[in-house]
Amino acid sequence: MRNGSIPPGWSYNPSRCIERLILVLLALAGFGIALYLSLYQWAVFSTVWEPFFGAGSQNVLHSQLLHALPVPDSALGALGYLIEAVLGGAGGNERWRAQPWLVIFYGLTVASLALVSILLVIFQSAFLNAWCTLCLASAAISINLVGPVMDEVLAGLQHIKRESALGDSLWRAFWGLKPNVAANH
């Protein structure tokens, strides 16, 4: 049974709970940072912690782009991190084949949050000429999550492809509805 949790042709199990625990903790750290920044953007706090760049954080966090939506960007970031933490923690050691949909939604969330982070770092550095330490820390966390998450996504996609090649429908494989899980092994 233990062997069965490693995808065919793989040297390790990408869904191991112990590894995902670290990713969940990272996402929660990102959530904490984003929540703090959004409380500042909502004017709950009057100052923001900025050890290196002087007025940089204020300039970035009060810039027009970050207030273009009805809620500040960091509130959306906090929500994104919370979703990442939940999707990262849900499911067991074999979720790459038990819940491929979960793994794929997780990967999409992580990838889109990382992409937005990269764009925001470019925005603040190239166009505002200002830096915000906590924004950079948050961006580093979300970009750093991409690598360790994508292995699970690949295992999930390979599983779906394998199942559909065996005659199952893509749809059923995506939702992990295959009844005879043990049939491959």
Add this chain to the structure above:
Amino acid sequence: MLPRIINLILGVWLMAAPAVLEYAGAARTNDRIAGPLAASCALIAAWEITRALRMVNAMIGIWLLIAPWLVAFSGINVANSTLVGFLLLGCALTRGRIRHSFGGGWKSLWESRRRRSQTNAE
């Protein structure tokens, strides 16, 4: 791992360089777009499963080599851009060690089933 660490540092350096070397204008904007991109790709490519992203850094390296002539940089920017571009490209082209196997990797997703089972058997 080392090529990715070097590229990460180069990306961060590109972000800091306009302030350290005191230049502005097109060169600053260029480096502050290329810098975050290069650092992010280096960070993601540090993982074996997403190692392919090193190729984005190879392209950024090539861009940094030609940008001084296209965007009319001057003085210190030309030297900085050329040096960083050269190092970035060199490190990006180094594949590094792949210790794990991933069932044929990403390309297995668009291979026919027969070819993939051959790859797995190898």
